[in-house]
Structure formats: structure tokens, C-alpha cells
Amino acid sequence: MYHKFFGFRERPFQLVPNPAYLFLSKGHEEALAHLSYAVAQGDGFVEITGEVGTGKTTLCRVFLDNLNDDTIAAYIYNTKINSLQLLQSINDELGLKSATESTKELIDELNAFLIAKKTAGKKVVLIIDEAQNLECDVIEQLRLLSNLETNTSKLIQIVLVGQPELGEILDSYELRQMAQRITLHWHIAPMSDEETIEYINHRMHVASVKGVVKISRGAHRLIYQYSGGVPRLINIVCDRALLIAFGRNQRTVDSEITRAAIAEINRRKYAGTLKRRSERKWVYASLGAIGIALVVLAILVFLQFRAPAITAGTAKTFKIAPVMPAQVKATAKKQIQEKNVDFEQFLSDRSASATRENAIKLALRQWQVDIGVNPYFNEIEDDQTFFRVVANQYGFSLYGDWLDVNRLQLLNLPAIIPFVSGDRNTSHYLVLYRIDGDKYIFLHGGEAPETIEVTPETAVNYGSGLMVIPWRNFSNLTGIIPLTAPEDSIIMLKTLLKEIGFSGAQMNGNFGDGTGKYIRTIQEKYGISPDGIVDDVTKIALYNEKKSLAIPHLR
Structure with a gap:
């Protein structure tokens, strides 16, 4: 290798948890400190959560490796078990009798062990990893175990470690008694x-x-x-x-x-x-057909036996108000000030004009569309969600991907690219609207936008790594064709293929090998993986091939 x-x-x-590579971030160190303190105090339950892959198991291993001789630990990682298997696992980890299937015998054995260790001045800690997989009755059994106590202290400290869903489970009404016993909760941040x-x-x-x-x-x-x-x-x-x-x-x-x-x-x-x-498609189709048949049958039975007769003079007319799409006003391109700005200086100044709102307005203006942005949309934290919601309101779709210079040039559409400032805490949103030789020309600003010229290398080095491209789905090709698309989308796809020169496409709802061959030809031309599947990026390539469409291009 x-x-x-x-x-x-x-x-x-x-991906194996090798102790030699141990790295504790600030979040891990704080979680470890809180966990150690809670166990030392010996009160209640401890809940540690974190997203998948954030190092929860690593934290458990570090904690276990650093326990002193006065602390005995049981570590449970297989949580797809019932309450009896839980007790058997705990006893087995502690070296106690675990072969019996009597809950009483298991608890009595554990209780005697805990009292003996308490008398000897030792602590016993139970750590359960992947605790979000525990069933409610198993969690209730854990709560009952916490009742093992003396007049002054608990005999066992229980630590639950799991994904954020664990918190939601413990907050449920059924487990409210358990939630009341959690004295420490800590979330491990990335x-x-x-x-x-x-x-x-x-x-x-x-x-x-x-x-x-x-x-x-x-x-x-x-x-x-x-x-x-x-x-x-x-x-x-x-x-x-x-x-x-x-x-x-x-x-x-x-x-x-x-x-x-x-x-x-x-x-x-x-x-x-x-x-x-693809493997499940035939199952969905069969179930769908059966479901439709049952619904139709139910409606017919209902109408036969329940619907009242309609006599002359009793019929009513209902007026349905038409649903109007968001108004889109075509507009001539606003005057662009060809005023070059130093790029590094622009980023260091943290220009207030390079906002998300101005960027989406400028991007759609290249399509000859003037828009307004609902002020409430600015409260959306995620950038791609913001751009998608605004674009959809005006009949546009959105393609987002990692910044790829080659793909930008092949798709040849105006794109929004976020850039980061020197301190990497501030984002600036610029619109790539023209490629002139080895120069990328970006727009920023409001009603009178200005241009910024940079090389592709500079765009890559200062970019956040993302690109967002608004585009129009002229033929309403819905779904991923042919996997999740309705028959009408396949027919419209074949119509588009005929219009761009593939006259052999047969006008029916079957995708077929011939259609896949045409799609792969287009994909190869645009540097797309030639799998014959029509996703968003392939749809953009298809529309680019139809020269009669009013599409703004970078060059």
C-alpha cells in the first residue's frame, strides 16, 4: 500500500481504535473531566452523547485505561439485548455467576458483590456504549439497578454513552423517572x-x-x-x-x-x-399496484352503498381558486460596473455587499429574472437550504457540489461560490458570471454590481470548497431517471433527446437500453460518469445541448 x-x-x-494514535480534542478533554468528576461523586446516572464518529468509544477506552485500583468497571458494548441478557452481561463482565436465567438470582449475586466492594472501599462503574439501542424495558431495568444502595450512597455508578437520539429516548414520558436520575449530561462536539x-x-x-x-x-x-x-x-x-x-x-x-x-x-x-x-424498485411497483387496486375497490364500494342519489336541482357547483406561481419578472441585465477590485484586499475588508441575498439575486439576474428575497429566509442558517428555498420560489432548481473547476467549465452556468476571509470565520458569496481565457470574473454587490477577476487557482485556494448553481428544469424532468421517475418524465426526456438530435428515441414510458446509450453519450461529452442515469447534473448537460433555450453561459 x-x-x-x-x-x-x-x-x-x-478506522481501528489504536491507542497509539490517541488524540484528545478540547471537547474530549472536557467530557473526560466531567465524567471523572461525576464518577468520583458517585451520584445518579451520567449521560454522554455525540454524533456518529465523534470518538465516544475512544473516550470510554481512555476513561477505563485511567481508572485507579479502587475502581472496578464493567463495559457493555452490545446493546441489542433484553433486560435478562443485560443482567447476564453485567455479571459476566464483573466475573460473577451469569449462566442462570433467573433475574432474582442475577440481581442477588450482583448486590452481594457490590456490598462487598463497598465494604472494601472500592467503587463499581457500569459503562454502556451505544446506549441509544437499548429498549425502554432494558433502560427501566437499569433504573432499578440504581436502587441498589446503602443509607448513604449508591452501590453502582451507571454511565450511558450514545448518539444524540439517546437524549430524546430518555426525555420520553415513559422514562421520566429515569430522566430525573441523570445528574450529568455532556455532549461531545466535533x-x-x-x-x-x-x-x-x-x-x-x-x-x-x-x-x-x-x-x-x-x-x-x-x-x-x-x-x-x-x-x-x-x-x-x-x-x-x-x-x-x-x-x-x-x-x-x-x-x-x-x-x-x-x-x-x-x-x-x-x-x-x-x-x-434499483433492487427495491420492483417491490415498490408491485406494492403500489396492489395499493391502488385496493383504494379503487374501496371507493367503488363506498359509492355503491353510501353515496346519496343526486336529483335535479340538488347539485352544487364549487369554485376552485387557481394556485398562482410566484411572480417572476423578466428584466434586462442591470448595468455592471467593470471596476476591478483586489481580491485579497476584498476578503480582508469583509465586504458587506457579498451576502447570500445579493448573490442569489445576481445569479438569477443572469437568467434575466429580477427577484425579491423574503426577509424571513435570511434566518435560515444552512447556505444551501437558503439558496434552494429562494431558487425554488422562482421556478429554479439548485445543483450543489464540491468546487470543481473542470465541472464549472463544462456545465458553463453562472455559479455562486462562497469564499472565506483570512481568519476563516467570515464567508463572502460571489457569483461567477464569465470566464475569459484564464480569468474567472465574479460579481458582487447590489443594484450596481462590481467585478472581481481571479485565476482558477486563486478561486480554489480561497474558496470554501463548495459551488452552488441555479438552473431551470425546462422540461420538468422529475426524479432520478429511470430509478425514481414517473413515466411522464421518461417521455419528456425522450422528447428532449429528439430535439437535440437523437431521433431514434421511441416515444413511450420505457427507458430502455437505447435511451441509456444516448444519455451516456451526453455524459461522456460533459465529463460526467457515464452510468446512463439522469440526475440533476445530467439534466443540466441535456438542456445545454438544446441551443434554442435561453440559458446564460460563462463563455
Whole structure:
């Protein structure tokens, strides 16, 4: 594998929990401190939550490894069990009798053990990992175990560790008695961007023999954007990026390699989703047909036996108010001031004009559409959700992806690209509206926008790693064709194929191998994976092929 090429003893980003690679972020250290304090106090339950991959199991292992001789611990990680199996698992972990199927015998054995350890001045801690999988009756059994106590203290301290759903389960009405006994709750947050860099460097340092690999600043930014600071996702994308760099005989992981790694990971996820959908399609179709037949039968029976006769003079006329789409006003392009602004200076000044609202207005203005943005939409925190909601209101769809210079040029549509300031805490939203040779020309501002010229390399280095492209679904091609699309979408797709020159498309609702062949031809032309599946990016490519459509292009 690649580890020798980069001077590593082994792959530094394996997913196995190797203690040699232990890295505690600030969030982990705080969680560990609170957990240690709560156990030392010995009161009530402790609840530790965190998203998938944030290092909850690692935290448990660190805690267990650092217990002193006066503390005895039982660690349960298999939580797909019933209440009897829970008691058997606890006793087995503590070296007690566990073969019996008598709940009373198991609890009596455990109680005698706990009293003996209490007399000897020792603490007993029960840690249950993946606790969100526990059934309510099993959690209730844990609550009953907490009743094992002396006049002055509990005999056993119970720590529940799980995903955020654990909190929702414990907050339910059925478990309100349990919730009242939780004296400490701590949520493990993902790592910050700086901690992510430290984490990556730490793992490479531990695995390094020669230390000949470098990861660029832009690559670090993309890794953080993709992973959100979740260690497991960091490991996945770093491992893939190193593999790609090895395949290219490069010892520097730059932005391009990182984007390729992220794209490959996303493609694998997407392909798996499509495969599962395809395998289940015939099941859904059969169930749908049966369901429709039953509904029709029920309606006929209802009308036969329940509907009153309608006689002359009794019929009523109902007026249905038409649903009007959001008003879209076509407009001539507003005057653009060809006033160049220094890009680095622009970012450092934190220009107030490069807002999300101005960006979506400018992007749709390239389509000859003037819009207004509902002020309540500005309260939407997620950028892509904001852009999608505004675009949909005016009849546009939205394609979002990792920033890819080649794909930008092939799709050839105006795009919104977020850029980050020097302190990486402020985002500026610019609209790429023209490509002139080796220059990308961006717009920012309000009614009188100004231009900023940068090279593609500068756009990649300062970009947040994302791109958002508004587009029009002229033929209303709904769903992913042919996997989740209705028959009408397939017919409209074939109509579009005929209009752009594929005259052999047969006008029916069957996708067929011939249609797939036409789609793959278009996909290959636009640098899209030629799988014959019509998703959003393939729809954009198809519309670009129909020259009669009023589509703004970058060049």
C-alpha cells in the first residue's frame, strides 16, 4: 500500500481504535473531566452523547485505561439485548455467576458483590456504549439497578454513552423517572478547524518514519468542510486522498487531490443508494399496484352503498381558486460596473455587499429574472437550504457540489461560490458570471454590481470548497431517471433527446437500453460518469445541448 511511499510505518488513518494514535480534542478533554468528576461523586446516572464518529468509544477506552485500583468497571458494548441478557452481561463482565436465567438470582449475586466492594472501599462503574439501542424495558431495568444502595450512597455508578437520539429516548414520558436520575449530561462536539489540522498532523507524526508527505492549506480546509470535524470522516477522506496522491506519484496532498477523494467517496455512497433503490424498485411497483387496486375497490364500494342519489336541482357547483406561481419578472441585465477590485484586499475588508441575498439575486439576474428575497429566509442558517428555498420560489432548481473547476467549465452556468476571509470565520458569496481565457470574473454587490477577476487557482485556494448553481428544469424532468421517475418524465426526456438530435428515441414510458446509450453519450461529452442515469447534473448537460433555450453561459 501507500504507507511506504510516504515514509509511514503503517496507514495513519485506519478506522481501528489504536491507542497509539490517541488524540484528545478540547471537547474530549472536557467530557473526560466531567465524567471523572461525576464518577468520583458517585451520584445518579451520567449521560454522554455525540454524533456518529465523534470518538465516544475512544473516550470510554481512555476513561477505563485511567481508572485507579479502587475502581472496578464493567463495559457493555452490545446493546441489542433484553433486560435478562443485560443482567447476564453485567455479571459476566464483573466475573460473577451469569449462566442462570433467573433475574432474582442475577440481581442477588450482583448486590452481594457490590456490598462487598463497598465494604472494601472500592467503587463499581457500569459503562454502556451505544446506549441509544437499548429498549425502554432494558433502560427501566437499569433504573432499578440504581436502587441498589446503602443509607448513604449508591452501590453502582451507571454511565450511558450514545448518539444524540439517546437524549430524546430518555426525555420520553415513559422514562421520566429515569430522566430525573441523570445528574450529568455532556455532549461531545466535533473538532474545530484548527483541531482538525492538529489531529491530522498528530496521526501522521505517530505513523511517520521519514515524514515526506505534506497537506496543503487548501486541502486542510476541504477536509474540514467535508468532515465537519468528525474524526471518523477525517480518517476516511485523508486515507482516500493519500491513496490518490500515491497513484499520481505525488507527495503533496493539495486541493485538487482532496476534491477528487471527496468526489470518489460521494460517488460510492451515491452508487450504493442507487443500487438499493434499483433492487427495491420492483417491490415498490408491485406494492403500489396492489395499493391502488385496493383504494379503487374501496371507493367503488363506498359509492355503491353510501353515496346519496343526486336529483335535479340538488347539485352544487364549487369554485376552485387557481394556485398562482410566484411572480417572476423578466428584466434586462442591470448595468455592471467593470471596476476591478483586489481580491485579497476584498476578503480582508469583509465586504458587506457579498451576502447570500445579493448573490442569489445576481445569479438569477443572469437568467434575466429580477427577484425579491423574503426577509424571513435570511434566518435560515444552512447556505444551501437558503439558496434552494429562494431558487425554488422562482421556478429554479439548485445543483450543489464540491468546487470543481473542470465541472464549472463544462456545465458553463453562472455559479455562486462562497469564499472565506483570512481568519476563516467570515464567508463572502460571489457569483461567477464569465470566464475569459484564464480569468474567472465574479460579481458582487447590489443594484450596481462590481467585478472581481481571479485565476482558477486563486478561486480554489480561497474558496470554501463548495459551488452552488441555479438552473431551470425546462422540461420538468422529475426524479432520478429511470430509478425514481414517473413515466411522464421518461417521455419528456425522450422528447428532449429528439430535439437535440437523437431521433431514434421511441416515444413511450420505457427507458430502455437505447435511451441509456444516448444519455451516456451526453455524459461522456460533459465529463460526467457515464452510468446512463439522469440526475440533476445530467439534466443540466441535456438542456445545454438544446441551443434554442435561453440559458446564460460563462463563455
